Amino acid sequence: MHFIIERENLDRLLAALQEHGRIIGPRITENTFGHRDIASSQDFPAGWTFEQDGGFFRLRQRRDPSLFAYTVGQDSWKKELYPPRSRLLSLQKTESSFSVTPEKSSSEKVVFFGVRPCDLAAIQIQDIILIQGPFADPEYSRRRENAMIVAIECTQPAATCFCASLGTGPGISSSSDYDLALTEVLDDGLHYFLVRAGTEQGRAVIAGLGLAEAPEQNIIRAENLVQEAASRMGRTMDQKGIKQLLYDNHEHPRWDQVARRCLTCGNCTQVCPTCFCHSVYDRVSLSGKEAERFRSWDSCFLLDHSYIHGGSVRVSSRSRYRQWITHKLASWIDQFKVSGCVGCGRCITWCPVGIDITEEIQAIRQSDERGCNA
């Protein structure tokens, strides 16, 4: 069931959500966009949008007061659920042994406000890996439990977006795992949001605010905006037979071409909302008596990632780019029964040389279909 809340009442919704926990959402501070604490609806980037392309991101002013007429920046919710760096253990040397104190995982209740459909899909993928695995990650699980999700549909796609071709956006399907889902509508001077609940918790918020049920025409208007967004998406990725395509093209000449551009910096893996590789390392005090074990995001683009005694398994840049894209789009499906790509386009925008995952796939697909690499 759809409800309606006017722009001027959005702070009532935020106040209700603050009852649940600290609100984190989209915000521009010091001319940069990111996920930050949200105190009121004034904090949202009213009248702003993004221009994005390969290796390109600019904030642009709009002519309307819309709050969510953009897509995603460099931050994904992975940063909140699976922090870039976290302490796992603190260890203290004793006379003949050492003691181990595991880190307490965060128990803070939070609200993720403005989770985009692609990022919602990414969270569900990370749930499969980090919660449903044979081994669950305790920190991720705990943070996930404590997070309430307020998703928002996209009506203003970026040139780097391709969720429509992957079926992960720009709308939010009712089977998705959200507490509340919003759609922003600006119409003849009217500015309102359609609101749906996906959980009991979400329903309780709506009931608490006493929101009115949305008239049919408003629902249709919102659906049209989302549908239009799907048709205006800048990029597409054809998923058909993609697993076999990549498995069969391990020695494709395209890998050499992309390796000539790729800096193996790992930006793509850091901004990717599903990449989960991490490393674990120790930090020891000067006295040598205290040690801490940290986990930090790692990247398959780094030479150390595959290091074993005698050298790394993946030495060339081509092999490391190939590992990333093949894992993301092919072996991920074998491992977790789902693709690792949600079509958010972050890896395209934040690649310093603008390497485009959709273009690489297309290049391999075209020559594969032509039988060049048979």
Added chain:
Amino acid sequence: MTVSKVEKETRGTFTLELDPGESGFPFLPGQFNMLYVFGNGEVPISISGDPERPDILVHTVRAVGKVSKALCRLRPGDVLGVRGPYGSSWPVDACRERDILFVTGGLGLAPLRPAVFHIFNHRRDYGKVILLYGARSPDRLLYTKELETWSRALRVEPAVGSAGPDWKGHVGIVTNFIARMDCDPAQTKAMICSSESMMRSMISELNLLGIPDREIHLTLERNMKCGLGLCGHCQLGPTFVCKNGPVYSYDRVKELLAKREL
């Protein structure tokens, strides 16, 4: 866990015996542990003890990196962190009544040792058992006392690259002797452990003998940070060596191992 005994095997290679306490440490042959040395870090090391002796946890370590060097510096009474056991195991139960051919070299005997122990302990359950074990020189063979003991019940065939006049075993690369092991290919299960390039040669020799890929089992090594399939480092194509491996039947990884820099 506390180190109860350290034994030097060869230059730079040590066998640590750990005391797992009253609960013991049951494991399957071929599985590994993550061993942590205070302040240094954690590495995956295969378990090398007798699976029927859960009261002693045995690891053989070669000092090659920061953590393995620190492991080799440990002395009795020192404490280290142990997580495990992780990973898949040698198919010792599935190959009862069969002939077994172990082919390995140098430190490669360490991950196979629990399987050899198992078969030695249950000798009647198996047919002909051969351990073809190579090293560069006789002083680089591991577990020499056990090789003696095992040779009473199994055919132990040591092969070294070079040796003095009193050496009674084979001289040459271990792969050269596979063809001479007069195995019945229809009866034989092969279990091998060595570097990937050596295993490739071993497998082609085993195939020449008529042993098919699915009857060859091997163990693989990859970078591992977690042992749980979560850190992403140990991926070999779609498999995670830590949870789907480290022991695989060759037919399951043949295509993956044939790919360069996978």
